[in-house]
Amino acid sequence: DAEITQSPRHKITETGRQVTLACHQTWNHNNMFWYRQDLGHGLRLIHYSYGVQDTNKGEVSDGYSVSRSNTEDLPLTLESAASSQTSVYFCASSANYGYTFGSGTRLTVV
């Protein structure tokens, strides 16, 4: 069965370190998205991609980057982790109004 997987499920890192969160989908969806979830803010869009080599900034993109070298993967990189980036991160993919979400990565920056 097709699926979307995020790794790791939990991550603790130190301030200033570079961190990469993985997102891998086997739906063959062109559209992929990264969101962060914080109490009181719901889910906010970080970056998104409509296909290979395409990336776009969302509403809270500062301090984050993504790359899309193939259809299946959209890794999210925190260039220099900050305590304000402690959050739960969700990846999603979509096609034809069908959206699938990953189980999330809980990131703690200490």
Added chain:
Amino acid sequence: AQSVAQPEDQVNVAEGNPLTVKCTYSVSGNPYLFWYVQYPNRGLQFLLKYITGDNLVKGSYGFEAEFNKSQTSFHLKKPSALVSDSALYFCAPGGGNTGKLIFGQGTTLQVKP
């Protein structure tokens, strides 16, 4: 620009009573609208969506929602609430050809026995 509002942080209802979780939106072009539910320490679960057609949409677990274009609303409803419906509910509109969903801040539904 897309925006969404869930005006209630929390909705309390007694088990067996009807429930409504409100959502209003603003999108460019023809909207498509989703409701998701999230249980503690879990991911998002799809409840229902409106793309086109009948304004009343039926979804999972007995939930339904009505698309009202003039009021730009997409309220979630259930005729008889269960304690197990207690969770965090998100409205998520998308619009035009962006393919992007934006999320409201969420509404916590508390159903008491």
